[in-house]
Amino acid sequence: MKRVVITGAGTINALGTSVATTLEAMREGRSGITDLEFRDVERLSIRIGGQVREYDPAAAFNRQQLALYDRFTQFTLIAAREAIAQSGLEFTGDLATKAGVILGNSGGGMTTLDENYRTVYEDGKNRVHPFVVPKLMNNAAASHVSMEYNLKGPSYTVSTACASSNHAMAQAFQMVHGGITPVMVTGGSESMLCFGGVKAWEGLRVMSKDGCRPFSANRNGMVQGEGAGIFVFEDYDHARKRGAEILAEVAGYAMSSDASDIVTPSKQGAARAIAGALHDARINLDEVGYINAHGTGTAANDKTECAAVADVFGQHADRLMISSTKSMHGHLIGGTGAVELLACIMALRDGIIAPTIGYQEPDPECALDVVPNEAREARVDVALSNAFAFGGLNAVLALRKIA
């Protein structure tokens, strides 16, 4: 089996328009959550989110491109450009035939859907733009990345709600690990911050009106974000041979299904995914220094996740660090695992642990070291990234520092 490493990373999210600016914000414990700005926001009871600012679509793409790119595709292409540029790869010949792109996404072109429903239902028009379907389909982002970079290998989109990106990256890992291709582009994106998108979430009564405070006793729900995280996964030998800079090794993963409830998380399902990832990556419990938590800031997730971590790690649970960067960039749903993987890379490569900001009151049901409010310096050899989705579908990735 091939060892798999990360040789490129890119992002755009509420914290920044690049990996460097995003990691700087995480180091400083800065929040990207602000008042939402879009049409009809005054009709919502939830009016905050991790919206991407300092971004002008017209400056990034031309008119023809924007006719085809929903916001989630735009974010994906911006992040892919950064990741692939960092990798230094050019996809030609045999590499182009083998390499593909697997992305996570949950809502597809929600903004496109929202705008066009408004056109036909509210404005009473009987005609919509001809590209509505190719713009809103969930695989649009993966397809545009494949076209832009000549990726002709296995390419598709994985949709498992809040675990989409982790499932996608696990699949990409497997492709390289199994020797099917030396390189895969992977990660995920989401853009649900529009009237219909937030209105739907509002209905479930799990959103916070005032902030995302994971693990804090006074947490009162999740806050949505938007953006993309894209990575280049590469065969270790392939990367070494061409002298590429290696950001971290992807050591293994596990997936599990709770098979119990459509929204309530299960400790057992989460624990099986965490333990499974350690087993797959041949990692001992005491090697794990950092976990990027799913940490949504809901009452149910955070206590269930902490209980699962305590069950798997036993005494070592009190020695590892676990933080939720959703406190800063919000919950990117299908793209969240991808942006959160950046915090794992920062922990391994830079020895800096991103904090859980907004932490105000200890919760006895979340009694772990959640790295409250301020980033910390620490040497970490192994990091995990948790994702536990609605529908009970879980995926955990294990990353290792590259020696």
Next chain:
Amino acid sequence: MDIETRVIRIIAEQAVLDPSDVTSGNTLEELGIDSLGLVESIFAIEEEFDISIPFNANEPKNTDFDISSVSSIISGIEKLVKALN
């Protein structure tokens, strides 16, 4: 129909019970209504009375709206309906 009868009808439907089997002393738990059922009941009540109920599933005990029993729900709704008129 008075508010109590209308609320009991909604809760009974959610619990898949006959309204005569639901009394104001019952808790939702006793009636077999889980967290999803609760959110659905609140939505149905909001639609029935055209009111907004301040309820966040993350802090069910920490809101102005008391959901500890059928009777507390009814009195909460009576207040909201009165405020509306």
